[in-house]
Amino acid sequence: MIVSKSSLLILLLTLCLMTGLLIESSHPPLPILGIIEGFDKVAHFSAFACLSLLICALFLKLSAKKKVPILSAPLLVTSLFGIIEESYQILIPTRTSSLYDLLADILGAVFAIFVANQITEFKNRNSKTISE
DSSP, X not given: OOOOHXXXXXXXXXXXXXXXHHHHHTSOOOHHHHHSTTHHHHHHHHHHHHHHHHHHHHHHHHSSOSSOOSSSHHHHHHHHHHHHHHHHXXXXXXXXXXXXXXXXXXXXXXXXXXXXXXXXXXXXXXXXXXXX
């Protein structure tokens, strides 16, 4: 299998985002997260939706599939990373681990898979229309 430059770029962006999330988890939470009720969960949902979108893009580039199944590698990788991140936060004195944060991570991943499939479907529909 030949890996394209765009696949390597997506992989690099994915690893950078994962590294950034772990670095952010090493520090006390941002003050804004405590000011706005629920903003912490929105931040988790958004960050893991972005991570999952990158993983979905890589999955679609590297596989022959035209759709990302809900129970697939992107959801597994994102969920495992969420578990790792929440477990890591137990070791940081200024952080706490939360199952609700993990749930927001997983829901963000599921949402991203839905969005990735919608984008792929739209793209495929438009490419068929253009070629006709």
